[in-house]
Amino acid sequence: MESTKETGCQAPEGPILCVNNCGFFGSAATMNMCSKCHKDVILKQEQAKLAATSIENIVNGGSGSNGKPVAVDDAVNVLQAEAVELKVVPLQVACGTSTSPSSEVKVKEGPSRCSTCHKRVGLTGFSCRCGNLFCAAHRYSDKHECQFDYRTAARDAIAKANPVVKAEKLDKI
Structure with missing residues (x-):
C-alpha cells in the first residue's frame, strides 16, 4: 500500500468486465474489452480502412492520392464501409437483350482430356510446356508432336x- 501512495498509481478495486458484456474480463490496455472483442474491433477498423481506400481508388481512377495514405477518422471509415453497397446487375437486364443460353457468363467446363487421344485423364494428367494436357x-x-522449342x-x-x-585488361608497366 505504501508503494502505491508513493507512485500515485491506484490498483483497481476489482476486475473490470468487458464493455461488450461478453462475460470475460477487460483491461485498460484494450479499452476495457477482453482480448477477443478488442481484436474484433481492430479487425473491423482495418477492413473499413481498406474498403475506404479501395473505394477511393475506384472513384479517383485507380491512382489513389499519389501513394499517400488516406487520413480519415476511423468512425467515418466504418460509416462509409457500411453505407456503400455494390449491386451486381445481370448483363442481360442492363443491355436490354433477351436471355439466351449462349450469352451466359458462366462457362461449363468438361472433364480433363488428353489433347492427342481425347482420353479422360482427371487428376493424373500431365501438362506439357506447350500448354496442353496429356495422358x-x-x-x-x-x-504428341510438341511444338515447344x-x-x-x-x-x-x-x-x-x-x-x-x-576481366578488365591489365595495364602493362
Whole structure:
C-alpha cells in the first residue's frame, strides 16, 4: 500500500468486465474489452480502412492520392464501409437483350482430356510446356508432336544462369 501512495498509481478495486458484456474480463490496455472483442474491433477498423481506400481508388481512377495514405477518422471509415453497397446487375437486364443460353457468363467446363487421344485423364494428367494436357502414353514430347522449342529454352536458361564475365585488361608497366 505504501508503494502505491508513493507512485500515485491506484490498483483497481476489482476486475473490470468487458464493455461488450461478453462475460470475460477487460483491461485498460484494450479499452476495457477482453482480448477477443478488442481484436474484433481492430479487425473491423482495418477492413473499413481498406474498403475506404479501395473505394477511393475506384472513384479517383485507380491512382489513389499519389501513394499517400488516406487520413480519415476511423468512425467515418466504418460509416462509409457500411453505407456503400455494390449491386451486381445481370448483363442481360442492363443491355436490354433477351436471355439466351449462349450469352451466359458462366462457362461449363468438361472433364480433363488428353489433347492427342481425347482420353479422360482427371487428376493424373500431365501438362506439357506447350500448354496442353496429356495422358500417360502421350506425356513425352516425341509422342504428341510438341511444338515447344526445348533447345532455345535450354540455351536461354544456360545463358541466364551463366553470364559472360570479362576481366578488365591489365595495364602493362
